[in-house]
Amino acid sequence: MTASPPPAPPAAAGARALEHRAFLFDGMPDFLDTAVPFVREGLEDPDREVVVVVAQQRLEPLREFFPEAPEGAFVAAETFYEHPVRTLRSYLELVKAKNPRSVHALAEPVWREEWTPRETMEWARYESLINEVFQGTRASALCPYDTSVLPEQILEYARRTHPWLVRDGVHVESRRFTPPREFSADVDRAREFPTPPESEYLPVTGHDLHELRQWVGERADRHGVSGRNAQNLVTAVNEVAANALRHGVPPVGVRLWTDGADLVCEVGDNGYWRDFSPLTGFVPPQTALDSGFGLWTVRLLVDLVDVRAGWDGTFVRMRVSR
Structure with missing residues (x-):
């Protein structure tokens, strides 16, 4: 991207x-x-x-x-x-x-x-x-x-x-x-980070993310997310998953579920994002090579992004309205 x-x-x-x-x-x-x-x-x-x-x-x-x-x-x-x-x-x-x-x-x-x-x-x-x-x-x-x-x-x-x-x-x-x-x-x-047991899961095992994009796109359509919102969600999940594959620790996977009026998609890996700060991806970087540029772009694409970086892994949760 x-x-x-x-x-x-x-x-x-x-x-x-x-x-x-x-x-x-x-x-x-x-x-x-x-x-x-x-x-x-x-x-x-x-x-x-x-x-x-x-x-x-x-x-x-x-x-x-x-x-x-x-x-x-x-x-x-x-x-x-x-x-x-x-x-x-x-x-x-x-x-x-x-x-x-x-x-x-x-x-x-x-x-x-x-x-x-x-x-x-x-x-x-x-x-x-x-x-x-x-x-x-x-x-x-x-x-x-x-x-x-x-x-x-x-x-x-x-x-x-x-x-x-x-x-x-x-x-x-x-x-x-x-x-x-x-x-x-x-x-x-102050946020809550629950994951419902009925969420769907897709392991991400290779760098060809065509299957992931298709999987997210099909479920977005099924749950009433269409047009630009669906395209933006697919692009955002693809960006986060690609970053997790480059910099994270396997296994990498994607979970998806509905929460009221929202469709939620979360990308997680087992790595610990050591240089993550509360301002990462909120303060715009000067160039596309700077840390946080990808997350800044993802925040522009979807309605809400939550990041949890702990010793059990790094999780990026994206929401779009249905």
Whole structure:
């Protein structure tokens, strides 16, 4: 499998550091009191490029304050925040495209009631990763959180993933802030990793993976996964299995089962991934030769990836919606 390297954040020697703040507000007037000056600050600075990604209900009221704003500067968050790793890539592409100007973003994450706790934690991890991935870009991000509707757990994630908090126009350091590596490790520790006894199993014994691709493709079709989702799953499983054959310890095998609305496929081997870290495959590598490039690509292809690396082996679990 071949893929282009992800865009690398531009270096910014001697420039201001990343500003990543959670904006806690209650109601539209409170939102506008802070959001309007923030956007205006960016529009008036020739060295910055303004991007506004907020919930649809707040988009038009805010846009009315800035008739002079460039076309495309205002985007509905519901259409932008669809997949955590793809959203991270989109912001990377944006930062690269606007260089040498720095991005000044009012960026409101989307939190959906129908998400499982695991999906919600993955989006919280995305917010944490912003601190790692964009640390050298000079970007300024103000992330709105509506305290009148969001659960306390989401607000706690905001405090843990943003170094600074803004409320009632006051900027304070977040005492709950957790560095990205530590936060990501906490997310991994909170997950469950059961394997149902009714899962199907295919041993992978050779480097010709045609049988594996056919096996996954047939079962994806049987369980209602079709089109691009099925193709992406087959490609992702092929990439992980090929990596396990190159670097893992036999036996290598694939398990597949359904879990509610998801189809789950797991590749495992008996090797121990010694240099695996909580950020592996989340922070985009600079080139296709860097460690973690394959896993970064796999995360882009499927809905959710979990990795467990222990003394009993290394297991990469991929999920797609049915």
